Amino acid sequence: MENVAQIEKKLWEAADYLRANSKLTSTEYYMPVLGLIFLRHAYNRFLKAEDEIKQHLPSRGGVTRAITKDDFVSKGALFLREHAKFDYLLNLSADNDKGQAISKAMEAIEEDYEALKGVLPKEYHIFDNDLLTNLLKVFNNKALQTANGDVFGRIYEYFLMNFAIEGAQDKGEFFTPVSLVETIVNIIEPDHGMVLDPACGSGGMFVQTSHFLEESGRKAYQAVTFYGQEKTETTIRLAKMNLAVHGLEGNIVEGNTFYDDKHELFSKCDFVMANPPFNVDKVDSEKIKGDVRLPFGLPGVNKEKQVSNGNYLWISFFYSYLNDKGRAGFVMSSQASSAGNQDKEVRRKLIETGHVDVMVAIGSNFFYTRTVPCELWFFDKAKPEERKDKVLMLDARGIYRKVTRTINDFSPEQLKNLTAITWLYRGHTTGYLALIKQYYASISKEAALLPGRMDEFSAMLAKYAEKLDEFLHWVLTSNLDAALQQSYQEAVGEAQAAVERYRQDWATLEEKLAIWLKNYAVLPETNQEHQAASDAFAPLAAELKALRKELDAAVKALLRVSDVVEKELDAKKQPTWDGREMNRLGKELDALRQVANEQLKLPRYFYKQIHWLQSRFPDAVLVDVPGLVKLADRSEIEQKDWSLTPGRYVGVAPQEMDEDFDFEQAMRDIHVELAGWNEEAVKLGKEIQANFEELGI
Known part of the structure; x- marks a missing residue:
């Protein structure tokens, strides 16, 4: 996944260039292009599944049983007929009608899978052969030929986002950023029964649920049943394609959730997840005033008998769909948690049920097409009695990773750390400790890789220094100006000192790391053991950071000697100086410096995750952390006018001197x-x- 952003951008630019040079609009173009991504991904999954199936096919009398469609279903992949395979379409000769061939491929898949009937795009007749040939080549990018589902999921979403920006869909409401979906899934843990998304968009909630289940070794089709509702037929097609390409199925129907409950799932769902459109107005109150899905009554209604803001309609719907042990998690406008008037009355009644579980404030720029902050709401109808009058307030607005100038997300570790807080809230100390143990395993793994990386770098450092030494004889025996001689000798002296300092400090640190790895060959289990391991690693973390600077300084000092040799001593004219060779070696040295530098960062990075958690929750139990988290009881919520805005409860973190300021991250x-x-x-x-x-x- 490291280079997926570059792959996304490259693919989009290539595909958009082809569109720009055709007569097609974004609306005409986006569905067929997403269809080709679907075909490419389906073919990758087909090949992987086929290889696994062949290894385990039974045979009788020396004859191996033929592969069937059912074999692929068990592997979570689509069975593809020969003329529906991506390579078949790619290799068609120029005189074949590519548009017709791709449309027939889509038809073949629909014939084999009832759930995809009428879903896949077949409008390829509007494309000329050259455009389709070039598009097939774009999606035959080498990086995609073995790419996994996560990569394709990212690419699929990236294209959805760009098409949304181009105006192909209304405000990009058809999908939710992965970070928010992952947060919702991790907190409600949808591991069984009925899962509903009544504003399902492109089906991201369902896909992430399947990933969540896969991590625990379970298959989505065995554990859950997906139900979705969406108001536009086109978006339903996107959702069904997204599910199919991940080997999933869902009962997704068309309907306006404000007025229609197509699945009739009132009080039946184990889990509800959604990212509904925020702040929708002009909902006809007369059509919904007796709706059983509004157990707390209507929110604010204006003189025209319209609900002026639909946020609390959605909130009520999500609550009402849950069975008596159900959980819900959804994205909502940050305005809703403190909205007044009749909205506040609905919120008060909701809080008094004791089923509001967790509130998470999310910062700006998590959505591709809007910059505003939002909040994640969580309900749990099975909350134990001791937590019935409490709500976990979690302010994550200061936690994010910058992806682009306008887009933020959570890093995998940030997401895990936020989830770990909810584990402590629910008393799942074992999950919290298991995460810290996982971080220790990562420290051990990355620290064990360090000697190899550092040896490669050190060898190149020595080689480069030797080449400079070969030139030293000419400098010392030449009739150079005394000032130039001194300039060179000063540069050499600085380089020798920097290299020696790096070598000595790395040797010392390598020995200390080896001792730490030996002492914790068996990873710590208890919180007390974790604290001891952390205390033991803390000085090593500081030394890893210092060594990175020394490593950089050593390379910089050697390169400065070369710079002096070429610019001040005019060594290019001397037969003993090979400028091209030194330039080549310099690039190799810098490349290995970067590799070594990155490896030095990793043990410390995982230590920082441990420190982030331990410094806030030293006893492995939930405590209030100013600026981050507070467990608010109902009396306090009532005093704050029934507000569910986390920032009003957690307060502001005390101002501290950041001794560990990440300058490099700031520069990035x-x-x-x-x-x-x-x-x-x-x-x-x-x-x-x-x-x-x-x-x-």
Whole structure:
């Protein structure tokens, strides 16, 4: 997944370039292109499943049983007929009608899978052969030929996002950022029964549920049943394609959830997840005033007998779909948690049920098409009696990773750490301790890899220094100006000191790491053992950080010697100096420096995750942490006018001197910002130039 952002961008630019040079609009273009991504992913899953199936096929009398469609179902993959395989379409000769061939491939898949009837795009006749040939080549990118489902899921969403921005869909409401979906799934843990998303968009909640189940060794089709409702037929097609490409099925129907309950699942669902459209107005109150899904009554209704904001309709619906042990998690506008008037009355009644479980505040820029912050709401109708009058308030607005100038998400570790807080809230200490143990396993794994990486770097460092030494004889025996001689000798002296300092400190640190690894060859289990392991690793973490600087300094000092040799001593004219060779070695040295530097970061990175948790929850139990988390009781919530806004409860974290300020991360964030502005400037410049050309200027 490390290079997936570059792959996404490259694929999008190539595909968008082809569209821009055709006569197709984004609306005509987006579904067929998503269909090709579907075919590419389906073919990857087919090949992987086919290989696994062949290894375990039974044979009788020396004859192996033929592969069937059912074999692929058990592997969570689609069976593909020969003419529906991506490679077959890619290798068709130029005189074949590619549009017709791709449409027939889609028809073949629909014939084999009832759930996909009428879902897959078949509008390829509007494309000319060259455009389709080039698109097939785009999605035959080498990086995609063995890509897994996570990569394709990202690419699928990236294309959805870009098509949304291009205007192919209304405000990009058909999918939810993965970070938010993962947070919802991790907190409600949908591991059985009926799972409903009444505003299902492209089906991201269902896909992430399947990933959640896979991590525990379970299959989604065995554990849960997916139900979805969506108001537009086109978005339903997107959802069914998304499910199918992940080997999933769901009962997804068309309907406006404000007025229709197509599945009639009132009080039947084990889990409800959703990202509904926020702040919808003009909902006809007359059509819904007797709806059984509104157990707390109508929210605010205006003079025209319209619900002026639909947020609390959604909130009530989600609650009402749950059975008496059900859980719900959903995205909601940050305005809703403190809304007044009749909305507050609905919220009060909801809080008084004791079923509001967790509230999580999310910062800005998590959505592709809107920058506003939001909140995640969680209900649990099976809350134990001791937590009935309490709500976990979690303010995660300051926790994020910058992806682009306008997009943030959670890193995998940030997501795990937030989930761990909810485990402590529910008394699942074992999960919390298991996560810390997992981080220790990562420290051990990455620390064990360090000697190999460092040896490769050290060998190249020595080789580069030797090449400089070969030139030293010429310098010392030449008739160079005394000032130049001194300049060179100073640079050499600095380099020798920097290299020696790095070598000595790495040797010392390597020995200490080896001792730590030996002492914790058996990973710690209890919280007390975890604390001891952390205390033992803390000075090593500081030394890892210091060594990275020394490593960089050693390379920089050696490269400076080369710079002095070439620029001040004019060594390029000397037969004993091979500038090209030194340049090549310099690039190799810098590449190995980066590898070693990255490896030095990793043990410390996982230690920082442990420290983040232990410094806040030292006894492995939930405590209030200013600026982050507070367990609020109902009396306090009532005093705050029934508000469910986490920031009103957790307060502000005390100002501290950050001794561990991550300068490199700050610089990376600045670089991301700058790159985003530059990219937009280039795009805007092209648009301006095109406008001038149209005007004949």
